[in-house]
Amino acid sequence: MSGNDVIHQAIRLRIMAALNALGSRTASIEFTRLRSLVGATDGNLGAHIETLEKAGYIVIDKRFEDRKPQTRVRMSPAGRRAFAEHVAYLREIIDSSQSEQ
Amino acid sequence: MTLESREALASLQDIADVEKRTREAMFYSGCSMIFILWGVLVACGYGLSFWHPGWTRIGWLVISIVGCVLTALIVAMRLRSRPGEARDWRIISAMVALMIYGAGWSWVLGPVIPRHLIYAFQPSLVMLGMVLAGFWVGRFFVALGLVGLALILIGETQSEPWLRLWMAVAQSGTLIVGGLWLRRIGLAR
Numbered sequence: 001m002s003g004n005d006v007i008h009q010a011i012r013l014r015i016m017a018a019l020n021a022l023g024s025r026t027a028s029i030e031f032t033r034l035r036s037l038v039g040a041t042d043g044n045l046g047a048h049i050e051t052l053e054k055a056g057y058i059v060i061d062k063r064f065e066d067r068k069p070q071t072r073v074r075m076s077p078a079g080r081r082a083f084a085e086h087v088a089y090l091r092e093i094i095d096s097s098q099s100e101q
Numbered sequence: 102m103t104l105e106s107r108e109a110l111a112s113l114q115d116i117a118d119v120e121k122r123t124r125e126a127m128f129y130s131g132c133s134m135i136f137i138l139w140g141v142l143v144a145c146g147y148g149l150s151f152w153h154p155g156w157t158r159i160g161w162l163v164i165s166i167v168g169c170v171l172t173a174l175i176v177a178m179r180l181r182s183r184p185g186e187a188r189d190w191r192i193i194s195a196m197v198a199l200m201i202y203g204a205g206w207s208w209v210l211g212p213v214i215p216r217h218l219i220y221a222f223q224p225s226l227v228m229l230g231m232v233l234a235g236f237w238v239g240r241f242f243v244a245l246g247l248v249g250l251a252l253i254l255i256g257e258t259q260s261e262p263w264l265r266l267w268m269a270v271a272q273s274g275t276l277i278v279g280g281l282w283l284r285r286i287g288l289a290r
Contacts, residue, residue, distance in 0.1 A: 003104060010115065017116040021123035037122055087116065090109040097106035 004086040006055045011048045014038035016083045019058065019075040028061060028074035049073055057082055125239045130287025131179050135172050135193065136280030140273040142168045143224075147269030158211065165204045169197050192234050199230040217257060217264055224272050225253050241283065249275040 007016055018037045022029060029037075035045050052058045057079030061072045075083070104112075146164045150157040176193055203223035211219055228249035235242030252271035259267050 008104075008112070013112060013115060014119045017119040018123045021120040022127070033126070037119060037126065087113070090104070090113050093104055093109040094106050094113070 003089045004082055006051065006057070007082060007086045009048070011038055011040050011044060012052055013086075014040075015045075015048060015052060015073075016057065016075070016079065016086075019073065020080065020083050022075070026074065028072040031071040031073065034073055052079070055079075055082075126287050128238055128287070129241065129283040131176075132193075133280045133283035133287060134175055136276045136283060138171055138175070138280075139168055140276030140280060143276060144269055144273035147265055147273070151265050151269075158208065161204065162208070165200065169201070172197060192238055196227070196230050196234065199226055203227065220264060220268050221253050221257050224268065225250055228253065228275075241279075241286070245275065245279045 007013055015034065015038055018034060019029065031045070031049075034049075035042065038045065040048070049058060049060060053060050057076055059074050059076050061074070063070055063072070142164050146161050149160040149164075153160070172193060200223070203226040207219050207223050210222075228246045231242050231246030231249065233246075235244075235246060249272065252275060253268070256264060256267040256271055
């Protein structure tokens with residue numbers, strides 16, 4: 001098993017963790033709420049979600065609500081799988097280091 | 102990609118922190134409607150006891166039952182949309198149990214002890230429950246419960262008819278403002 005370079009970057013890891021915690025497959029989160037949860041700036045978050053979208057891990061949905069533009073982000077099934085695999089990889093590293101000690 | 106165990110541990114810790122914050126925010130938004138509902142019901146209860154004192158006891162009983170049924174409906178709807186979130190049900194069940202306990206004792210002691218103590222007893226029990234729930238679900242509840250308790254204590258220094266008016270504004274105000282704030286800081290769908 002190997003780690004995922006796209007997901008492992010600190011902000012992207014937090015984005016994926018937040019989206020994963022939303023639970024259901026259709027659950028999405030508004031951009032500004034995601035920003036406060038992961039502790040990123042607007043520009044920073046924008047760049048990272050773009051990277052994750054290109055990798056097919058998240059879906060970005062831009063729409064108007066009450067005539068205001070709103071960006072919502074949700075995890076794709078591929079993203080959920082990739083995140084679960086990356087977490088399993090992290091756990092495996094810790095388990096193997098503990099068994100070596 | 103290769104990582105050291107220290108790095109892996111830090112990443113897992115980071116994931117756990119973000120997941121905790123996200124679940125907390127989801128829980129906050131789920132509770133907002135319940136807070137607003139109880140805020141409105143409590144205001145109705147005090148309004149009824151002020152304008153129709155003869156209906157006070159039965160009025161509060163009906164309000165408590167309506168509140169419990171609507172709370173259960175809101176929680177059931179949330180659980181249906183998010184089956185994994187079992188925490189909603191347990192914490193809110195505990196709060197409702199506390200309310201029923203307080204209402205029961207208020208019903209029994211109502212005719213015996215001074216009215217102003219009854220006005221303070223049940224809401225203070227609910228606010229205390231909110232403080233205790235806050236230790237598990239988030240600091241916001243601790244702060245809101247303490248504000249509510251402080252307002253109830255201040256209300257105890259008032260005399261009629263201001264006492265009832267104060268309790269109505271303080272309690273329903275705490276619940277409605279709390280509910281609106283929870284909606285603001287929570288994660289709406």
